Structure formats: structure tokens, C-alpha cells
Amino acid sequence: MTYVIGVTHQKGGVGKSTTVATLGACLAEQSGRTLVVDLDPSGNMTSGLGYHPEEMEKSIASLLVGQEVFANVVKSTSLQNLDILPSNPDLLSISRHLFSYKGYEFLLRDILRRHAGNYKWVVVDCPPTLGTLTITALTAAQLAMIPTQLEFYSLQALDVVFKLINMTRSKTNPRLRYRLLVTMYDRRGRFHTDILTYVRQHYSKALMESVIGFDTKVRASQLAGVPLTMYARSSRAAKQYRELAQELEAYVERQ
Amino acid sequence: MTYVIGVTHQKGGVGKSTTVATLGACLAEQSGRTLVVDLDPSGNMTSGLGYHPEEMEKSIASLLVGQEVFANVVKSTSLQNLDILPSNPDLLSISRHLFSYKGYEFLLRDILRRHAGNYKWVVVDCPPTLGTLTITALTAAQLAMIPTQLEFYSLQALDVVFKLINMTRSKTNPRLRYRLLVTMYDRRGRFHTDILTYVRQHYSKALMESVIGFDTKVRASQLAGVPLTMYARSSRAAKQYRELAQELEAYVERQ
Numbered sequence: 001m002t003y004v005i006g007v008t009h010q011k012g013g014v015g016k017s018t019t020v021a022t023l024g025a026c027l028a029e030q031s032g033r034t035l036v037v038d039l040d041p042s043g044n045m046t047s048g049l050g051y052h053p054e055e056m057e058k059s060i061a062s063l064l065v066g067q068e069v070f071a072n073v074v075k076s077t078s079l080q081n082l083d084i085l086p087s088n089p090d091l092l093s094i095s096r097h098l099f100s101y102k103g104y105e106f107l108l109r110d111i112l113r114r115h116a117g118n119y120k121w122v123v124v125d126c127p128p129t130l131g132t133l134t135i136t137a138l139t140a141a142q143l144a145m146i147p148t149q150l151e152f153y154s155l156q157a158l159d160v161v162f163k164l165i166n167m168t169r170s171k172t173n174p175r176l177r178y179r180l181l182v183t184m185y186d187r188r189g190r191f192h193t194d195i196l197t198y199v200r201q202h203y204s205k206a207l208m209e210s211v212i213g214f215d216t217k218v219r220a221s222q223l224a225g226v227p228l229t230m231y232a233r234s235s236r237a238a239k240q241y242r243e244l245a246q247e248l249e250a251y252v253e254r255q
Numbered sequence: 256m257t258y259v260i261g262v263t264h265q266k267g268g269v270g271k272s273t274t275v276a277t278l279g280a281c282l283a284e285q286s287g288r289t290l291v292v293d294l295d296p297s298g299n300m301t302s303g304l305g306y307h308p309e310e311m312e313k314s315i316a317s318l319l320v321g322q323e324v325f326a327n328v329v330k331s332t333s334l335q336n337l338d339i340l341p342s343n344p345d346l347l348s349i350s351r352h353l354f355s356y357k358g359y360e361f362l363l364r365d366i367l368r369r370h371a372g373n374y375k376w377v378v379v380d381c382p383p384t385l386g387t388l389t390i391t392a393l394t395a396a397q398l399a400m401i402p403t404q405l406e407f408y409s410l411q412a413l414d415v416v417f418k419l420i421n422m423t424r425s426k427t428n429p430r431l432r433y434r435l436l437v438t439m440y441d442r443r444g445r446f447h448t449d450i451l452t453y454v455r456q457h458y459s460k461a462l463m464e465s466v467i468g469f470d471t472k473v474r475a476s477q478l479a480g481v482p483l484t485m486y487a488r489s490s491r492a493a494k495q496y497r498e499l500a501q502e503l504e505a506y507v508e509r510q
């Protein structure tokens with residue numbers, strides 16, 4: 001049974017793309033065949049795994065509108081057990097036209113049901129807007145993972161993300177659940193520590209136990225276009241993402 | 256003569272909203288009457304100045320579609336000389352329908368020409384997508400300011416921002432110029448320092464001299480809903496944004 005995770009947040013720069021690439025790498029290493037999907041027209045996640053989005057002739061965009069078949073779009077990565085459906089700039093114009101396509105919400109779900117059956121995990125990166133691309137990811141997912149920084153702007157935007165999740169649950173995907181993931185936690189000073197206490201109280205049931213700390217190795221690995229688990233295997237963030245992968249496996253087994 | 260600055264970048268979390276609120280406050284303090292405009296449906300900039308976007312009955316959204324007049328939407332802030340056109344959640348659905356509105360690109364420009372003549376500066380916040388709202392801001396602006404972190408994902412997205420600026424220049428606003436602003440510069444370690452050297456060489460003519468450092472007082476002021484220049488007057492980032500305001504004044508005088 002394939003388990004699909006959609007990684008979303010309207011707030012920009014909270015670590016969505018970093019989480020999809022790094023969590024995907026950890027699941028591939030320790031759990032089973034994993035597919036990461038880049039639904040962000042900016043293509044950050046695609047480039048973080050070593051590809052150049054603007055050179056991708058075939059991307060998830062052509063798959064969504066039925067111009068390409070899955071086998072021609074999916075690519076292997078530098079990691080065994082990890083494949084990618086890459087993004088490219090075409091995704092921007094596709095996202096604008098999807099609205100007028102009846103049943104667009106189910107496009108990704110149907111593609112994954114038909115072609116991703118032999119993957120244990122699928123992890124989908126979303127852009128920082130709650131538009132059509134995010135809706136197709138949430139309709140396809142069993143879990144919406146919401147990376148969030150311990151900062152006011154990130155937390156303020158959570159309400160509208162929850163609204164979209166509830167709307168998706170009632171319209172296209174009744175099984176959708178969600179979990180928050182704290183990212184870029186800065187242990188220096190009290191600012192983040194105080195907010196973490198508030199978040200643990202306020203969102204207790206929905207919060208992943210794993211916390212991802214601030215780690216400059218993340219940035220260096222993205223500059224190199226190499227997954228963090230290869231670039232800096234024993235870095236703090238790589239360990240924390242491995243813990244997150246284990247926590248997710250246990251969470252899914254309990255379902 | 257009113258000078259309009261649009262603050263934009265497709266990359267999320269680079270400091271767009273922080274720059275509009277803080278630069279707006281500095282221009283109001285040291286230069287003249289300033290209007291900040293929140294074109295981001297998430298409303299971060301509106302809340303950073305102490306308002307609650309979801310409580311704003313009237314916002315820039317109703318102004319753009321002609322349902323409200325300027326005088327009923329504009330609000331004063333806790334700072335003298337600084338007014339705001341706030342955002343609210345309606346902006347999300349407006350942004351989707353603007354595409355089909357002939358000449359939508361000129362809506363904000365025309366509103367500012369008609370009603371903002373007695374402001375010296377107008378600074379506009381944009382969402383992290385290059386859609387209709389960003390296009391209306393770039394059409395109204397003399398300068399596109401692009402805050403960018405010294406990180407691969409931020410720099411990678413610059414090409415598509417430049418493309419949109421060039422497109423706007425040829426279609427709706429021939430006078431548009433652009434400048435990059437380095438934000439959240441982390442002086443610890445070599446990672447940012449090395450990239451700053453590269454950026455200074457690669458984008459030399461387009462780079463503002465002022466650099467905004469990483470400063471946790473920024474986050475604390477946003478949690479408090481108070482402009483940084485009031486919340487932590489002598490903080491490093493407040494000083495750097497004041498320097499930026501001075502640099503802009505000199506830049507505009509040279510034009």
C-alpha cells in the first residue's frame with residue numbers, strides 16, 4: 001500500500017522543499033522505494049536533488065495534462081530507492097488553467113494510483129500558495145505535513161491552511177489528516193524556545209515529536225545539488241530527518 | 256512626485272513583508288509621508304503593523320475591483336506619516352479572477368495616481384508568486400526591489416523574476432528598474448560571506464549597497480505587532496533599514 005504525504009504551507013520559506021527532498025531521501029534509505037513529486041513551479045526541490053528544472057523537457061506539468069506518460073517523466077536520483085517526478089517552468093501556466101478543468105483535483109491522485117503502486121512512499125512538494133497545485137496534492141494524500149518555523153508569520157498563516165485541509169476533506173478526500181513539523185529551530189536565546197512551549201500546548205495532538213534544528217549544512221547541500229543524507233551524513237539535520245522518517249513509519253503502522 | 260517601490264521575489268521567506276513594513280517606517284520617519292500597500296492574501300505585513308487581516312472588512316481587494324473608495328480603505332498606523340492599504344482574505348479570490356479583467360495590470364497604478372498624490376513614497380508587498388497581484392504592483396512601480404537571501408534557492412529563482420520584470424517593462428511599464436537587497440545576512444561562518452562576494456561580482460550594478468543582517472529583534476517585533484523602528488529602535492536591523500532608506504533617497508534624487 002502506497003502512503004502519500006503532501007508537504008504544504010502558505011507561508012514562504014518554512015522548509016517545504018528541504019523537507020520533501022531530505023525526508024524522501026531518509027525514507028528511501030531506511031524504509032522502501034520512495035517517489036518525490038515537485039509541484040512547485042520554482043523547481044527548488046528538483047534542483048536540490050541535482051537536476052535543472054529549466055532543462056527538464058518532460059515534467060509533472062505534461063503528466064498532469066495527459067501529454068506524457070509516467071514512465072517518460074519519472075527520473076532516478078543519485079540515491080538508490082529514490083525517484084523523482086521533476087518540475088519545470090511549464091507548471092506555472094498549467095496551474096492557472098487547471099481551475100477550468102473539471103475534476104482537476106483528482107489528476108495527481110489518479111496518476112499515482114495507476115503508476116506509483118510499487119512505491120512504499122510518495123512525498124509531494126507544494127508552492128507557497130493554496131491554489132490548484134496544492135489542492136491536487138492534498139486530494140492525493142493521506143497526510144498533509146505542514147513545516148512551520150516558530151515565528152509569528154508562519155503560525156499566523158496556519159488557520160488558512162487548516163481551512164483548506166478541512167475543505168479538501170469535505171469535498172475530495174475524507175481520509176486526509178494533518179501534522180505540524182517544527183523546522184529551523186534555533187536553540188540560541190529564548191525566542192524559539194518560548195514559542196515551542198506555546199505550540200506544544202496549542203497544537204499538541206497534531207505536532208510531530210521530531211523537531212528539525214537550524215543547520216547550515218542544509219544550505220550547503222542545496223548549493224551542491226546533493227541530498228543532505230549524502231552530503232553531510234552525520235549532520236544534526238540529517239539525523240533529525242532520519243528520526244522523523246522513523247516516527248512516520250510508526251505513525252503509519254498504527255493507522 | 257510620488258515614488259512607488261514594488262517588493263517582490265518568487266522565493267518564499269526572503270524578507271519581503273519585513274522589508275515593506277520596516278523600510279516604510281524608516282521612510283515615514285526620515286523622508287516624508289509614506290503609504291504601504293499589502294497585496295499578499297496572507298496579510299503578514301498588515302499584521303506586522305498591528306492590524307488583523309481577517310477583521311479588515313474593507314481592504315485593497317475591494318479597492319482593486321472598485322467596490323470601495325480609497326478614503327474608506329486607507330488606515331493610519333502607530334507611526335506618524337505612515338498609512339497602510341491593508342490586505343484581507345478576499346484578496347485570494349480576487350487574484351484568481353483578475354486575469355479575466357481586461358487591463359487589470361493598470362488597476363493599482365491608476366488608484367495610486369488618483370489618490371496617492373500627497374504621499375512621497377509608496378511601498379507595495381507582494382505574495383511569493385509571480386501572478387496577477389505581482390504584475391499590478393510592477394506596473395505601478397518605478398522600482399522593483401528584490402530581497403534575497405544568500406542561499407541557492409533564493410538566487411536560483413532570480414532568473415524568473417528578471418523575466419517578469421522585463422516582460423512588464425515591454426508590455427505595461429517601460430520605466431521599471433530593479434534592485435537586489437541582501438537580507439538575513441548571517442556573519443557567522445563563511446557560507447554567506449562567500450556567496451556575498453559572488454553576488455557582488457555577478458549583480459554588481461543592480462545590488463543595493465545596504466545589507467540587512469540576521470537580527471532576532473525582527474521576529475520579536477512582528478510577534479508584538481509593532482514596527483521594528485519603534486519596538487527596537489537601536490537594533491542592528493533597524494539601523495540597516497534606515498541606511499537603506501537614505502540610500503534610496505539618494506538613488507531617487509539622481510534619477
Ligand SMILES: Nc1ncnc2c1ncn2[C@@H]1O[C@H](COP(=O)(O)OP(=O)(O)OP(=O)(O)O)[C@@H](O)[C@H]1O
Nearest residue numbers: 012013014015016017018128214215219266267406
Ligand atoms: N533546517 C534548516 N537549517 C538551515 N536552513 C534551512 C533549514 N531548512 C531550510 N533551510 C533554508 O531555508 C530556506 C527556505 O527553505 P525551503 O526553500 O526549503 O522552504 P520552502 O518552504 O520550500 O520555501 P518556498 O515557500 O519558497 O517554497 C532555504 O534557503 C533553505 O536552505
Ligand SMILES: Nc1ncnc2c1ncn2[C@@H]1O[C@H](COP(=O)(O)OP(=O)(O)OP(=O)(O)O)[C@@H](O)[C@H]1O
Nearest residue numbers: 011012151267268269270271272273383468469470
Ligand atoms: N533581518 C532579519 N533577521 C531575522 N529574521 C528575519 C529578518 N527578516 C525577516 N526575518 C524573518 O524571516 C521570516 C521571513 O520573512 P518575511 O515573512 O518577511 O518574508 P517574505 O518574503 O515576506 O515571506 P513570504 O514569501 O511568505 O511572503 C519571518 O519569520 C521574519 O520574521
Ligand SMILES: [Mg+2]
Nearest residue numbers: 016017040044
Ligand atoms: Mg519550496
Ligand SMILES: [Mg+2]
Nearest residue numbers: 271272295299
Ligand atoms: Mg510576505
